[in-house]
Amino acid sequence: MTASPLSIPRPTTAPPPHLQVTWTDPVTGRRGYVVIDRLVRGVSSGGLRMREGCTLDEVRGLAAGMTRKEALHYDPANRYIPLGGAKGGIDCDPHDPQARAVLGRFLDAVRSLLKHHWTTGEDLGLRQDTIDEVLAELGMDSSIAAIYPLLDDAAGARQRLADAFAVEVDGVLLADLVGGLGVAESALTALDHLGLSRTSARAVVQGFGSMGGATARHLAREGVTVVGLADARGVIVNPAGLDVERLLLTRDGLGGIDRSQLRPGDTEADGDTWLDIDCEVLVPAAVSYCIGASEQERIKARVIAEAANMPTLPDAEAALHARGTLVLPDFVANSATNAWWWWTLFGDIGADADQAHRKIREAMGRLTTDMLTDAETYGTTPREAALGVVARKLGDIEARFGGPGAPAAVRSAGGSHDDPR
Numbered sequence: 362m363t364a365s366p367l368s369i370p371r372p373t374t375a376p377p378p379h380l381q382v383t384w385t386d387p388v389t390g391r392r393g394y395v396v397i398d399r400l401v402r403g404v405s406s407g408g409l410r411m412r413e414g415c416t417l418d419e420v421r422g423l424a425a426g427m428t429r430k431e432a433l434h435y436d437p438a439n440r441y442i443p444l445g446g447a448k449g450g451i452d453c454d455p456h457d458p459q460a461r462a463v464l465g466r467f468l469d470a471v472r473s474l475l476k477h478h479w480t481t482g483e484d485l486g487l488r489q490d491t492i493d494e495v496l497a498e499l500g501m502d503s504s505i506a507a508i509y510p511l512l513d514d515a516a517g518a519r520q521r522l523a524d525a526f527a528v529e530v531d532g533v534l535l536a537d538l539v540g541g542l543g544v545a546e547s548a549l550t551a552l553d554h555l556g557l558s559r560t561s562a563r564a565v566v567q568g569f570g571s572m573g574g575a576t577a578r579h580l581a582r583e584g585v586t587v588v589g590l591a592d593a594r595g596v597i598v599n600p601a602g603l604d605v606e607r608l609l610l611t612r613d614g615l616g617g618i619d620r621s622q623l624r625p626g627d628t629e630a631d632g633d634t635w636l637d638i639d640c641e642v643l644v645p646a647a648v649s650y651c652i653g654a655s656e657q658e659r660i661k662a663r664v665i666a667e668a669a670n671m672p673t674l675p676d677a678e679a680a681l682h683a684r685g686t687l688v689l690p691d692f693v694a695n696s697a698t699n700a701w702w703w704w705t706l707f708g709d710i711g712a713d714a715d716q717a718h719r720k721i722r723e724a725m726g727r728l729t730t731d732m733l734t735d736a737e738t739y740g741t742t743p744r745e746a747a748l749g750v751v752a753r754k755l756g757d758i759e760a761r762f763g764g765p766g767a768p769a770a771v772r773s774a775g776g777s778h779d780d781p782r
Contacts, residue, residue: 378421379405379445384470386463391453393467395474398424398446401762403477404507405447406431406699408484409492411460412648415450419649423448423670427699429692432754433728433747434700441700441707443758444508447479455486455615465495472501480505482702483571485648485669488614489526489536508706524712525705532610533575535714536701539721541575541646541668543697546725547689548576548642548666549583554733555663555687563640565589565662568647570616572668572695574609576644581605585642591635592618598638599627636660645672652677660686667691682742690744692751693728697721 379400384393394417397405407427428446435443449471453463464487468475475481475496481504483489492504509515528535552562562585566577569592577587586602597603597618604624611619620629636643636652636659643660645651646668652660657677665681666689667673673681678688701710701717710716728747735746 378424381417381421382471382474383417384467386466388466389453389459389463391451391463393449393451393463393470394420395449395471395479396421396424396447397474397479398428398448400445400478401431401443401758402511404480404511405445405478406480406508406703407447407449409449409451409481409487409504410484411451411453411455411464411486413452413454415452419671420448420450423450426670426692428755429748429751430696430699432751432758433693433696434724435754435758437757437761439704439707439709441703441709442511442762443754444480444703447481448484449479449481461491461495464491465499468492468495468501469499472499474507475501475504476506478507480507486615505702505706512706518706518708521708521712522702522706525717528712528714530714531606533578535717537571538575538578539701539717540572540695540698541577542579542718542721543700543725544572544576544644544646544666544668544694545579545583546697546722547694547729548580548644548664549585550726550729551664551666551687551689551733552641554730557641557663560584562586562642563588564642564644565591565635565638565640566644566646566668567591567635567651568616568645568669569608569612569618570646572698573644573646574612574616576646576666576668577605578609580642580644588640589635589638590618591632591647592616593632594618594620595632596630596635596638597623597627598630598634599624600639601626603627642666645669648672650674654680657681662686665689666694668695670695678742678744687733687743689729689732690747693732693743693747696728697725700724 378396378398380397382395424447431443453460512518526536564580564585564587566573569590581587587605590597608618611622640662642664643662644666649671652673654676657680664687670691704710710720732743732747736743
C-alpha cells in the first residue's frame with residue numbers, strides 16, 4: 362500500500378541550498394544570483410529571471426520551488442528522470458538599455474555552472490531567444506548544456522527539442538503554450554472537483570505573457586469566460602467575455618495588450634483592480650508576492666491557480682483556505698513548462714503538439730486530483746498535501762541516485778535511461 366503523503370515526516374525547515382552565488386556586475390554594480398537547491402545526477406534545473414529588485418532570498422525560494430516541481434513529475438517508467446532544483450536572478454529592469462549587456466556579463470561569469478551543473482531557460486523578464494542569442498555571442502553552446510552527458514543520444518535529443526520549439530499552434534509557438542496549458546488543466550480539474558461547471562465559470566488572468574496568455578487561451582477554449590486580463594499598463598475587463606484569441610495574437614513580446622484591438626464593451630481599469638473582479642478562477646501569472654493579507658480580502662474566486670512563482674503570501678493563503686478558496690500552489694500548477702522540456706529532450710514525447718497536450722493534460726489532471734483529494738481526506742491545504750507527495754518522491758529519487766548534493770551519482774548511476782536502480 363502506498364503511504365499517505367501526510368504520513369511521511371517532513372522537516373519543519375527546508376535544508377540549506379547546495380550552492381548559492383552572488384555576482385556583482387563590474388560595470389553597473391547590478392547584482393545577480395544563482396542558487397542550486399540540490400543536484401540530482403550532478404545537475405539542476407531552473408530558469409533565469411530579470412527584474413528590478415530581485416533578491417537572493419527570492420531566488421533561494423524559487424530554487425526550492427524548482428526542486429518540488431522536478432520531484433512531482435518523477436515517474437520511474439519515464440525516460441525523463443527529474444533533476445535537482447535551481448534558479449537564477451538578475452536585479453535589473455529588463456527594459457533598461459544596459460540590460461542585455463548585464464545579462465551577457467552575468468552569463469559569462471557563471472559559465473562554469475552552466476556547463477556542468479545548471480540548466481536554465483527563460484523566466485520573468487527574459488525570453489529564451491534572448492538568452493540563446495547572448496550565449497551564442499559568448500561562444501557558449503546552450504543554456505542546457507549541463508544535461509547533455511545524461512543523454513544516450515545528445516544530438517538526436519537536441520534536434521528533437523529544437524524541432525519542438527519550432528512547432529506553432531494557431532499562431533503561437535508550442536513552447537509558449539505548454540506552461541499555460543498545465544495551469545489551465547489544473548484550474549479546470551479544481552472546478553470539476555468543486556462541482557462547478559466549466560462553461561459557467563469566469564476567469565481573470567493577471568499577466569499576459571507566455572504563461573498568462575496561454576492559460577487564458579486554454580481556459581477560453583474549454584468554455585470558461587475570461588472576463589479580465591491585466592498587463593503592466595492596467596486591466597481590461599468585459600463581463601460578457603474578452604476576445605482572448607484576438608488579444609493574444611496582437612500582444613507585444615513582453616505580454617503587453619494592444620489597446621487598439623479592444624472591442625465595444627471592453628473597458629480599461631487601474632492596475633490592481635484585477636483582484637476585485639467577480640470570477641470563479643483567478644490566475645496570478647505575473648509577479649511574486651502580489652496577494653497578501655489585505656489583497657486576499659478582495660478576492661471572490663473559488664480557485665486560485667498560481668501561474669506565477671510565489672504569488673500568494675502564507676498568511677493570505679491560510680485566510681483563503683479558511684473561507685473555502687482552493688489555492689493551487691505554484692510548484693504544482695505551473696510545473697508543465699519544465700516537465701515538457703525534459704519529456705521532449707529525453708524522448709517521452711516527440712516534437713508534436715498533440716503528444717504534448719495529451720501528456721500535459723494527463724499529468725496535470727492526475728497531480729491536481731490527487732492533491733485535492735488528499736487535502737480533503739486529511740483536512741489540510743492543497744499545498745501541504747502536495748508537499749507530502751514531493752517528500753515521498755524526493756525520497757524515491759534519493760534512494761535511486763543519492764542525496765541532495767550527490768554529484769558522485771552523476772555519471773556513474775544516471776548515464777542510461779535504462780538504469781534499473
